[in-house]
Amino acid sequence: GAGVSQSPSNKVTEKGKDVELRCDPISGHTALYWYRQSLGQGLEFLIYFQGNSAPDKSGLPSDRFSAERTGGSVSTLTIQRTQQEDSAVYLCASSPRQGARAFFGQGTRLTVV
Amino acid sequence: GESVGLHLPTLSVQEGDNSIINCAYSNSASDYFIWYKQESGKGPQFIIDIRSNMDKRQGQRVTVLLNKTVKHLSLQIAATQPGDSAVYFCAETPYGNKLVFGAGTILRVKS
Numbered sequence: 001g002a003g004v005s006q007s008p009s010n011k012v013t014e015k016g017k018d019v020e021l022r023c024d025p026i027s028g029h030t031a032l033y034w035y036r037q038s039l040g041q042g043l044e045f046l047i048y049f050q051g052n053s054a055p056d057k058s059g060l061p062s063d064r065f066s067a068e069r070t071g072g073s074v075s076t077l078t079i080q081r082t083q084q085e086d087s088a089v090y091l092c093a094s095s096p097r098q099g100a101r102a103f104f105g106q107g108t109r110l111t112v113v
Numbered sequence: 114g115e116s117v118g119l120h121l122p123t124l125s126v127q128e129g130d131n132s133i134i135n136c137a138y139s140n141s142a143s144d145y146f147i148w149y150k151q152e153s154g155k156g157p158q159f160i161i162d163i164r165s166n167m168d169k170r171q172g173q174r175v176t177v178l179l180n181k182t183v184k185h186l187s188l189q190i191a192a193t194q195p196g197d198s199a200v201y202f203c204a205e206t207p208y209g210n211k212l213v214f215g216a217g218t219i220l221r222v223k224s
């Protein structure tokens with residue numbers, strides 16, 4: 001596809017369950033970001049991948065959150081033992097190189113009940 | 114985390130008026146700046162960018178101004194239309210580093 005693709009678009013899960021959110025970046029983009037956005041609020045940085053460098057995990061809110069990027073392409077954000085406060089829209093973005101314009105997906109809306 | 118827990122400021126303008134959205138950035142080493150627009154239910158979309166060797170750049174109905182002395186960025190929208198209603202984010206990037214987003218501003222256009 002031409003843009004950043006995220007799946008699922010919506011996810012409802014029970015408190016305590018694990019969830020996986022997927023991001024397919026634009027082909028050839030070396031940089032990939034994950035952000036979290038609560039209703040009516042700004043973009044909370046979670047994690048940043050750039051090429052083969054060690055990811056910048058400084059934004060992950062707890063050890064329940066983890067992410068990986070396989071083969072420099074697809075990325076998965078995993079939230080273990082979900083809590084109600086994890087409910088938010090999770091946005092993925094990719095960029096052709098470090099420090100360049102980022103292109104966003106439509107996001108995954110996560111609801112923890 | 115960055116930009117967390119803040120209720121976004123709101124700018125209300127009359128349709129047809131000009132809008133000015135301001136952003137204070139944090140890193141004097143930042144050399145590239147971007148404005149994004151986010152409509153309800155969508156991901157942020159690129160509007161316009163500017164490099165630190167410029168102080169003004171114009172697009173279609175939008176102008177970005179950069180004042181490096183006071184680390185200030187602004188987005189001017191001419192003849193604001195109802196379709197301009199959205200949340201606007203500025204972003205900065207220190208050379209060779211990740212994008213850092215500002216808190217965001219809600220723009221409401223009154224008809």
